[in-house]
Amino acid sequence: MSTRISEPVEKSKSEVFAEKMLGMINGAGVALMTSIGHRTGLFDVMAGLPPSTPEQLAEAAGLKERYVREWLGAMTTGGVVEHDPEANTFHLPPEHAAFLTRAAAPNNLAVTTQFISVLGAVEDRIVACFRHGGGVPYSAFARFHETMAEESGQTVVAGLLDSILPLAPGLTEALREGVDVLDLGCGSGRALNTLARAFPQSRFAGYDLSEEAVGNARREAERLGLKNVRFEVRDVTRLGESGRYDLVTAFDAIHDQAHPALVLRGIAEALRPGATFLMQDIRGSRHVAKNMDHPVAPFLYTISAMHCMTVSLAAGGDGLGTMWGEETAVEMLAEAGFYNIEVRQLPHDIMNNYYVARKPTA
Numbered sequence: 001m002s003t004r005i006s007e008p009v010e011k012s013k014s015e016v017f018a019e020k021m022l023g024m025i026n027g028a029g030v031a032l033m034t035s036i037g038h039r040t041g042l043f044d045v046m047a048g049l050p051p052s053t054p055e056q057l058a059e060a061a062g063l064k065e066r067y068v069r070e071w072l073g074a075m076t077t078g079g080v081v082e083h084d085p086e087a088n089t090f091h092l093p094p095e096h097a098a099f100l101t102r103a104a105a106p107n108n109l110a111v112t113t114q115f116i117s118v119l120g121a122v123e124d125r126i127v128a129c130f131r132h133g134g135g136v137p138y139s140a141f142a143r144f145h146e147t148m149a150e151e152s153g154q155t156v157v158a159g160l161l162d163s164i165l166p167l168a169p170g171l172t173e174a175l176r177e178g179v180d181v182l183d184l185g186c187g188s189g190r191a192l193n194t195l196a197r198a199f200p201q202s203r204f205a206g207y208d209l210s211e212e213a214v215g216n217a218r219r220e221a222e223r224l225g226l227k228n229v230r231f232e233v234r235d236v237t238r239l240g241e242s243g244r245y246d247l248v249t250a251f252d253a254i255h256d257q258a259h260p261a262l263v264l265r266g267i268a269e270a271l272r273p274g275a276t277f278l279m280q281d282i283r284g285s286r287h288v289a290k291n292m293d294h295p296v297a298p299f300l301y302t303i304s305a306m307h308c309m310t311v312s313l314a315a316g317g318d319g320l321g322t323m324w325g326e327e328t329a330v331e332m333l334a335e336a337g338f339y340n341i342e343v344r345q346l347p348h349d350i351m352n353n354y355y356v357a358r359k360p361t362a
Helices: 011-039 042-047 054-061 065-077 110-120 123-132 144-155 157-167 171-177 190-198 211-224 260-270 297-314 325-335
Strands: 082-084 089-091 180-184 203-208 229-233 245-251 271-282 339-344 352-358
Touching: 011 042, 011 065, 011 110, 042 054, 054 065, 065 082, 065 089, 110 144, 110 297, 123 297, 144 157, 144 190, 144 211, 157 171, 157 190, 157 271, 157 352, 171 245, 180 190, 180 260, 190 203, 190 211, 190 229, 190 245, 203 211, 211 229, 245 260, 260 271, 260 325, 271 325, 325 339, 325 352
Parallel strands: 180 203, 180 245, 203 229, 245 271
Antiparallel strands: 082 089, 271 352, 339 352
16 A cells, blocks of 8 residues: 655755654653553662662663663663763662552553553454454453552552542541442452451442453452452342442443443433442543643543544444543433533542532432
8 A cells, every 4th residue: 555645845844743753652652661660670679779780780680781781772872860970889869769669559650651562462353343343352361450459559549538538528438437439340359458457337340341450350359358348249230220329330331331321321320319329430531632632632532543442343332432421421321311420620630530429319
């Protein structure tokens, strides 16, 4: 296939774009190596060391020097690590460690870079979908639940008790007294287990389509000795529960559903009159033009095409996608029967909105 450029090319504009593309290519390389630095613990080790040689760093991290040396080359030329060529030492500045180490959570951006390799592993299948339609199922994504659980640990769990619950007035007090709670798309259960541990008088249930994720959630609950939480493998498209819960939560889960409108109607039905639905979902607009200043819009559209949209289509769903937008979310909540819908945001979370919606009392 050949492409002929029919419009005149402005040389300066072309050169600027070429530089931009080179920056993207370099950035992609740094992102992959940042993921490796996180998974191997190299950033955590470097943060606790003085300027060190590759040999010293490799020994401290329990890794092979030859690989560490090449990784340091990428990190140094990528502007992440500082290098003293005379002493042949490398140093992670504390200003960089503040966004790259496990101690930096919830600000550890190295966690998010793991999605690059997770998504890249299904590129061939996504290309086939571009040509033939359909989608790529959840089962094709290796390490997705592990990575998502770590990301959720930063965006949801880290602020759950002190920041997220207070968005709904009276919710914390109700949980202390004892209520029935359901978390849809609970994943590996970190949020729900955190709630169950903090509020022993309340009763918690978590549903997810993934057997792997639910298994992880059950094991964590058992390890923590929790008796007030249960997890089930469930397709929540047709929830089939009526007036059973005082609170339903969904953290970064609704836009992934095959049929999100059905799920939202099921949630409304499952809630008791006057009860609350607390939904975390992606911040953004359904209009591309309104996302031009979004700090991570290209990444979110990529996540959509290569995961959220495609897993929905693979299940014969609507393919709503990550960037369904605040406008669509509010409309769908209202159509599902909710009222008094509030859209809130938190300073520590640049990717998400928090929707607090009520079920009518009658």
